[in-house]
Amino acid sequence: MSTYDSFERFRLERELQALSGKHGFHTELISLYIPPGKQLSEVTNNLKQEYGTSTNIKSKSTRQHVLDAITMITQRLKMMKSVPENGLAIFCGAIPQNGQGSEKMELYPIIPPKPVNVYLYRCDNKFHIDPLKDMIKETATYGIIVVDRSEATIAILTGKHLEVVKRLTSGVPSKHTAGGQSQRRFERLIEQAAHEFFKRTGSHANEIFLNMPDLKGILVGGAGPTKEKFAQGGYLNYQLQQKMLPTVDIGNSGEEGIEELIENSSEFLKGVRYTEEKKLVQRFLEHLAKETGLAAYGEKEVREFLTQSTVDTLLISEALETIRVTVSCNSCDYKREETIRKSDMSSLQQTVQNSLCPKCNSPLTISDVKSTIDDLGELAEKTNAKVEVISTETEEGQELKQGFGGVAAILRYRPAGM
Ligand code: ZN
Numbered sequence: 001m002s003t004y005d006s007f008e009r010f011r012l013e014r015e016l017q018a019l020s021g022k023h024g025f026h027t028e029l030i031s032l033y034i035p036p037g038k039q040l041s042e043v044t045n046n047l048k049q050e051y052g053t054s055t056n057i058k059s060k061s062t063r064q065h066v067l068d069a070i071t072m073i074t075q076r077l078k079m080m081k082s083v084p085e086n087g088l089a090i091f092c093g094a095i096p097q098n099g100q101g102s103e104k105m106e107l108y109p110i111i112p113p114k115p116v117n118v119y120l121y122r123c124d125n126k127f128h129i130d131p132l133k134d135m136i137k138e139t140a141t142y143g144i145i146v147v148d149r150s151e152a153t154i155a156i157l158t159g160k161h162l163e164v165v166k167r168l169t170s171g172v173p174s175k176h177t178a179g180g181q182s183q184r185r186f187e188r189l190i191e192q193a194a195h196e197f198f199k200r201t202g203s204h205a206n207e208i209f210l211n212m213p214d215l216k217g218i219l220v221g222g223a224g225p226t227k228e229k230f231a232q233g234g235y236l237n238y239q240l241q242q243k244m245l246p247t248v249d250i251g252n253s254g255e256e257g258i259e260e261l262i263e264n265s266s267e268f269l270k271g272v273r274y275t276e277e278k279k280l281v282q283r284f285l286e287h288l289a290k291e292t293g294l295a296a297y298g299e300k301e302v303r304e305f306l307t308q309s310t311v312d313t314l315l316i317s318e319a320l321e322t323i324r325v326t327v328s329c330n331s332c333d334y335k336r337e338e339t340i341r342k343s344d345m346s347s348l349q350q351t352v353q354n355s356l357c358p359k360c361n362s363p364l365t366i367s368d369v370k371s372t373i374d375d376l377g378e379l380a381e382k383t384n385a386k387v388e389v390i391s392t393e394t395e396e397g398q399e400l401k402q403g404f405g406g407v408a409a410i411l412r413y414r415p416a417g418m
Contacts, residue, residue, distance in 0.1 A: 004113045004136075005386070005387060005388075006273075006387065006388050006389045006390075007377045007380075007381075007387035007388075007389055008113065009113070009136055009389075010318065010373070010389040011374075012110070012113065012132070012136055013136065015108070015110065016129050016132055016133055019091055019108060019127045019129050020126075020127070020129055022093075022095050022106070022126070022127060023095075023096075023125055023126050024065070024093050024094060024095065024096075024124075024125045024126070025061075025094075025096060025103070025125070026059065026061075026062040026065070026125060027062065027123055027124055027125050028062050028065040028066050028069065028093055028094055028123065028125070029069070029091070029092070029093030029094075029095075029123070029124055029125060029126060029127055030066070030069045030070065030073065030090075030091070030092050030093055030121070030122070030123050031089070031090075031091050031120070031121075031122045031123075031124070031127050031128035031129070032047075032073060032088075032089070032090045032091075032092075032120070032121050032122075033087065033088075033089050033116045033118065033119065033120040033131060034083050034087050034088045034089075034090075034116060034119060035083075035087045035115065035116045035117060035118060035119055036083055036084070036085055036086055036087040036115050036116065037083070038083050038087070038119060039083075040077055040080060040082060040083060043077060043083075043119075044074055044077055044078070046119075046121065047070050047073060047074050047077075047121075048074075050070055050121060051067060051070045051071075054066045054067055054070065054123075055067070065093065065094040065103070065105075066123060068094070068105055069092040069093050069094070069105065072092050072105060072107050073090055073092050073107070076090065076092075076107060076109060077090075084111050085115075086111060086112045086113065086114060086115045086116065087112055087115055087116030088109060088110070088111060088112070088116070089109070089110045089111075089112055089116065089131070089132055090107065090108070090109045090110070091106075091107070091108045091110070091127045091129075092105070092106065092107040092108070093105070093106065093127075094106075110132065112131075112132060112135055113135050113136060114135045116131065138158060138159025138160070138273060139158070139214040140158070140159075140214055140216045140271070140272065141156060141157065141158045141212055141214045141215050141216060142156075142157040142158075142215070142216055142217050142218070142219060142269065142272065143155075143156060143157075143205065143208070143209045143212075143215060143217070143218040143219070143240070143243075144156070144157055144162075144218075144219050144221075144258055144261060144262065145201070145205055145218065145219070145220045145221075145230075146220075146221050146222055146250070146252075146253055146254070146257035146258050146261055147198070147201055147220065147221075147222045147226060147227055147230045148222045148223055148224070148226045148227070148253055149170060149172050149190075149194050149197070149226055150169065150170050150172060150253070151167065151168060151169045151170065151253055151254060152166075152167075152168045152170075152197070152201040152204075153166070153167050153168075153253070153254050153255060153257060153258055154166040154167075154168075154201075154204060154205055154208060155255075155258045156208070156212075157262065157269070157272065157274055158214075159272070159273045159274065160273040160274045160277060160391045160393045160394075161274065161393055162258070162262070162274055162393060162394075164255055164258060165208055166204050166208065167254070168197070168200060168201055168204065170193065170194070170197035171193070171197075172190060172193040172194050172197055173190060173193070194226075194229075195233075198229065198230050198233060198235045199235060201230065201235065202230070202235030202236050202237075205218075205235075205236055205240065206236060206237045206240065209240055210237055210239065210240065215240075215243060216243070217243050217244070217245045217268060218236070218240055218243050218244050218245065219245050219248065219261055219262075219265050219268065220244065220245075220247045220248075221247060221248040221249070221250045221257065221260070221261035221264070221265075222247075222249075222250065222253070222257070223249070223250060223251060223252075223253070224249075227247045227248075227249075228247055231244060231247050245265065245268045246268075248261055248264050248265055250264060259395070262274070262275065262278075263278070266279065273391075274393060274394060277388075277390050277391060277393070277394050277396065277397055278394045278395075278396045278397075280313070280315055280388050280390065280396075281315060281390060281394070281396035281397065281399065281400050281408075282396060283313075283410060284297075284315055284400075284408050284409075284410055285396075285399075287410060292414070293411075293414035293415070294312075294410055294411045294413075294414060295408070295409075295410060295411070296311075296408065296409045296410075296411060297404040297405065297407060297408040297409070298404065298405050298407060299322075299339060299372065299376070299405060299406075299407045302314065302376065302407045302408065302409045303376065303379070305409055305411060305415070306376065306379045306380055306383060306385065306409070307379065307383075308415070309383040309384075309385075309412075310411050310412055310413065310415055311380060311383065311385040311409045311410075311411060311412065312385060312386065312409075312410050312411060312412040313385065313386045313387075313388060313409065313410045314376060314377070314380040314385050314386065314387050314388065314407075314408075314409050315388050315390055315400060315407070315408040315409065315410075316373055316376055316377065316387065316388070316389055316390065316406065316407055316408075317389075317390055317392065317397065317400050317401040317406030317407070318373075318389050318390060318391045318392065318397075319391075319392050319401050319406060320371075320372055320373055320401070320406035320407065321341065321342055322339050322340060322341055322342070322371075322372040323339070323340060323341075323342055323345070323369055323370065323371055323372060324337060324338075324339050324368075324369070324370055324371070324372050324374075324375040325337065325338055325339075325340060325345075325348060325366055325368070325369050326366070326367050326368035326369075327352055327364055327365070327366055327367070328364065328365060328367040329357035329359065329360065329362055329363075329364055330357075330362050330363050330364070330365060331357065331360055331362035332357060332359050332360045332362065334357050334358065334359045334360070334364075335367075339372055345369075348366070349366065352364050352365065352366055372407075373389065376407065377389075385409075
């Protein structure tokens, strides 16, 4: 998975999202998974058999759609020399267009991020995308508990996603309220109340974490010695106790405490996307604060550095919703690109229709539309820059989106003249 970067993952997630929204009128959408090492001739023979079987389908239109899809897949496979390294997934079928009665044959070949392990041919009214989804699912999970005498917060960290699932308050009174004999009695009562609170926290944590098959570890943090009392006091189920990572001293409680605990535990959370994303944006912010000259931000500036091959790492917000549009002339080589909001597309179309080429006065057309993420990402790939698509799940990701227009870069070297 390490060679599969966040940009490829983002594109696959988006493609699967689009595929999951496609439904056939009948059982006529074909999903085909081919494992690596399979001979293409074997696959086309298989499809020939499926074709034969499908001639028995009663409904005329369904039969025709299935036969068309098999033919289309077979033609596509004939264009290939061999099955790719990780195998291949192909989705093909008659998709209703714009909710109207008409359908169009669509075909989507996808190179999987991990090897396909079983040959699968399936005909259904939807595409069967679960095997691909499973390949990019981030499953490694960490349990996070921040606890002190007055409150406890329990959270789950999976991939780039952090979720606070439980908040508990103790009602344990603070110490040092009385003196003398009654002080000791009072302290015993407090200890008893704290013990009850830890038991309650532990039982909630057990309930939340015990049935998680991919739980890799549990982090416990808090201010002062309370967290050790909780961590070592046997309040958690022994199976969870075995997954306990060293406790961490933190100053905050509640959700801020959870963030602080994750921040201070990054050595245990290597490879967890949430931590990676935080670190990536922090690295950019550090360069900016220290004025090293290696931080750039804003689409225009970063694009400039990308075209100069100066970018080492491109940070781009997953939430960036603009598109890059190419307007070109029908008769000469005139071409211009602009970045607009998706919602401004129809007004741009109007403008383009009503204007003429500044070079030769011929009509203009919109010749290409792609998301700004794809556009910048592809530009980065061409110049061997690393592309990091950053979610808005972390505070840092929010800052990238809101404070820097969703586009930032760390440069390879300080540009001349800066
Ligand atoms: Zn022109």
